[in-house]
Amino acid sequence: MRFTRRCEEAIPELEIALATNRNDPNTLVHLSMCKYLMGGSDREAIALVEQAIRLSPRDPGIGWWYTWIGFVHLLQSRVDEAIAWLEKARSLDPKGWNTHQFLAAAYGSKGELELARAELAEAKRLVGSDRYSSVARSRANGDLYTPALRDRWGTVYFPVSAPPGSRKNDNDPASCSDARRRHSRLDRDVTKRHIDARCRSSSAAPPREC
Secondary structure, three states, X not given: OHHHOOHHHHHHXXXXXXXXXXXXXXXXXXXXXXXXXXXXOHHHHHHXXXXXXXXXXXXXXXXXXXXXXXXXXXXXXXXXXXXXXXXXXXXXXXXXXXXXXXXXXXXXXXXXXXXXXXXXXXXXXXXXXXXXXOHHHHHHHOOOOOHHHHHHHHHHHHHHHOOOOOOOOOOOOOOHHHHHHHOOOOOHHHHHHHHHHHHHOOOOOOOOOO
């Protein structure tokens, strides 16, 4: 059901399956994803996948499991933790395009724009299309079900996804003041850190709003 965007229906089914077999790593991973995508606890989402890794450390899908944990850390503004998990995921599965996409966002959040652009280029190469080439396309094609998750992903992904010249001021990604207003319903501390990181990453003097 997760793959058809029916997580709300899938969660009770997954919980029943987990009660029957608490050692099924795939059930743990799917439950983690559905709960978090529906606005659940990031700590619980990470703990469920860490349990799956302990149960099946050589699982064929373990690269994605590391990627998912890194992605959750990234959306919670724990960028260093995100990079550590995502780099491990990349070493496990270099062909995982979403790992490169998330690493691009993580590096961009830290102002490491050369690394970010390299990872984004590799993600686009692996996808083979432009369906994740912008925030708008990512929002349309992704599985971020709640407005808060969609907005937070736009905040961390925008600095490296927009091509040069696509904004009025390339040194002012998405306008810092507008971004702060747009994300007012999110955790203010988390959002502010992402926006401030964007402002600091500009090569010229930051705009007045920053």
